[in-house]
Amino acid sequence: MMIEQRLAAIKKRIDIAAGKSGRSPEDIRTICVIKEAAISDIVRVIRCGFFEIGENRVQEAERKKELLRKELASEVFLRLRWHMLGHLQTNKVNKALQLFKLVQSVDNLKLANVLSRQLDKSGNNMDILLEVNISREASKFGVKPEQALDFTREIIKLPHLNLRGLMGIGAYTVQAEQNRRAFKNLSDIFKKANAFLAQMGLLTMPILSMGMSGDFEVAIEEGANMVRIGRAIFEGGG
Known part of the structure; x- marks a missing residue:
């Protein structure tokens, strides 16, 4: 199957999952x-x-961004919006701020503080997501689900950071249904965090990023409005 056909098939699956959750694709x-x-x-x-x-990875984003700049018309290249998805080391923060529009993987307060301090030097702001370890796997980064609300309260105090939502990665499994409970848990945390923000008179978070190639339909059914798909596009898996 060609990439274009895979994308069409993925779009159809997203359409169906969105319909099941009562939302528009x-x-x-x-x-x-x-x-x-x-x-x-x-x-x-x-x-x-x-x-x-x-x-x-920051270095890969930098390399590919330059290659794509040469391959694409300038008006198309300028439409690209780059998301940092992997664990961001504090020594890569400066470069990340130059490359990305959204850092989805803010997984600890130290990183949040470093981002805030570096942004203060330029006066710029950065959109971020708080990464929550919904699978509770030791190999994954992210705050514990029960700590997410406390981290939300702390991050919104930091200047130059726009907390736009939550991100979670399900367990690696061939059975997408096994991640439904974890996705529902993050969706519930997302609602509670937004209720707190609304109560404080602050802007609520618009993004709930969860679901990848193998489980994005279940994630959408449980409330995700952003999915991260790679393998199903480029390799046909999922």
Whole structure:
């Protein structure tokens, strides 16, 4: 199956899942995760109208961004919105701030503080998501689900950081249904955090990022409005 056909199939699956959750497919944003993808394949995805790009590593984002700059018309390249998805080391913060529009993987207060301090030097702001370890796997980053509300309260105090939502990664499993409970838990935390923000008279968070190639339909059914898909696009898995 060609990439264009895979994208069409994924869109159809998103449409069905959105319908099951009582929402419009337009409510769901798809982030194309380009980790191991060839530049030629990434270009094909972009030419199909997918402009939100996710990368796990700062150096890879920098390399691919320069290659894509050469491959795409300037007006198309400027439409790209880059998402940092992987664990961000504090010594990579400066470069990340230059490359990304949204850091989805803020997983501790030290990182949040470093981001805030660096942004203060330029006077710029950065959109971020708080990463929650919904699978509770020791190999994954993210705050514990029971700590997410406390972290939300702390992060909103930091200048130059716009907390736009929550991000979670389900357990690696061949059975997507096994992640439903974890996704529902994060959706409930998201609602509670937004209730707190509304009570404080603050802007609520619009983004609930959860679901990848193997489980994005279940994630959407449980409230995700942003999914991160790579393998199902570039390898046909999921």
